[in-house]
Amino acid sequence: MRRAADVAPALLVAALGLSREFTLDLPSRLVVAPLSFYVAVHLLSAAALWWRRTRPAESSLVIAFLSLLTPTYASLVSAYSVAAHAPRHRWLMFAHPVTWAVGAGAWVVPNLAGPGLIVIAGLLGLYLGTRRSLGQALAERERELLTEKVRADQRTRLASEMHDVVTHRLNLMILHAGALRMAAQDDGTRHAAEELRTAACQALAETRDLVGVLRSGRAARIPDVLPDRLSRLVADSALEVTLTEHGDADTVSPAVRRTMYRVVQESLTNVHKHAPGAHTEITIHSGPSTVRAVIRNTRPSTAPGLALPGTGSGLLGLRGRVEMVGGTLTAGPTDDGGFEVDAVLPAFVPT
Structure with a gap:
């Protein structure tokens, strides 16, 4: 169908051109x-229409040049095509x-019908091309809205699953920790x-905030992580940390600050999981243009018999979070059998 739509105009303008040459007496050339x-x-200009969709600029230039030799009806189709299908070359x-008028010798024989028809064809192509572009933009916007609706539905279902599963488990932890505190005989227990109960309450509150963001689909205002909260995180980690x-x-x-806090938090979690009993050194350099956080732990001193389960995606997610603010993160084992996480971030990004 597309091939027929390209061949038909070429055959038509070739026939009109040949008829014009054989039947009309054109005194001026x-x-x-x-x-x-x-x-x-005429035959060459009709053949050049074959590329009016794939190479509209080159086809239009060839036809315009040939019209200088003798006016060709291919100029009508070419003016329409380049206006409708080639916004960059309209x-x-x-x-x-212009080339039609020059090729026809319009200054000798007053004949403005041809140039007038070409202008009308070009304006028609401009109108239809603009209308088609607007239609495509509207269709694309409709697809984006539909995609966003599907994502919103998925977020709502995910939020419901998180609320049903995670908050239920956290509530059980809070209840059991409270019961253990009441029944314990010694102060240490x-x-x-x-x-444990306090940490579970904090996790429950943060989970509910995230569930609310997933359900609403709007970006929530995340509270700032103050510098002293990092020291509290280290104090609450129950690890040997400097x-x-x-x-x-x-x-x-x-x-x-939030990103740096998450880097330290995830690193301490990994020490809990994979290096029990290890000593951890955290060094934070806050400069005028960059911030660097280095978290290095030694070889674990005890076997990870109570190691927490992990998916292996923590560092990948952490690297994505760091790169989101324009930073870099490297992580790997050290020569002494430990592990090191090194994150370099810009000191300022828009909030």
């Missing part, structure tokens, strides 16, 4: 030549009425149970 020359020009539609901070963390962008 820019180029004086035998009849066979003009016939060849200016070429104005070349066709009661203190550990209270820390925290060293250089520079002024107050000058760091809130988004960078």
Whole structure:
């Protein structure tokens, strides 16, 4: 069907051109030549229409040049095509009425019907091309809205699953930790149970916030991570940790502070999972243009008999979070059998 739509205009303009040459007496020509020359020009210009969709600029230039030799009806189709199908080359539609007028010797024989028809064809192509572009833009927007609706439905289902599964387990942890604290006979057990209950309450609150974001689909305002919260994270980790901070963390962008906090948090979680009993050193450098967080732990001193289950995607997600704010993250084992995480972030990103 597409091939027929390309062949039909070429055959039509070739027939009109040949009929014009054989039936009309044209006294004025820019180029004086035998009849066979003009016939060849019409056939070449009709053949050039074959590329009016795939190479509209080149096809239009060839036809405009051939119209200087003798006016060809291919100029009508070419002006329409370049205006309708080639937005970047629409200016070429104005070349066709000029070359037609020059090729017809319009200054000698007043004949403005041809250029006028070419202008009308170009304006028609411009109108239809613009209308088609608007239709495509509207269709694309409709697809985007439909996709967003599907994603919103998926977010709602995911939020429901998270609420049913995760919050149920966290509530059980809180209840059991509270019962353990009440039934414990020694202070150490009661203190550990209270820390477990507090951590579970914090996790439950954060999970509910995330579920709310998933259900609403709107970006929620995430509270800033203040510099002293990092020291509280280290204190609550129940690990042997040395925290060293250089520079002024107050000058760091809130988004960078949140990312740095998550880097340290995920690293300490990995130490819990894979290196029980290891000593961990955390060094934070807060400079005027960059922030660097280095978390290095030694070889585990005990066998990971109580190691927590992991999926192996924590570092991948952490690297994605760091790259989202324009930073870099490297992680790998050290020569002494430990592990090191090194994150470099810009000091400021828009919030």
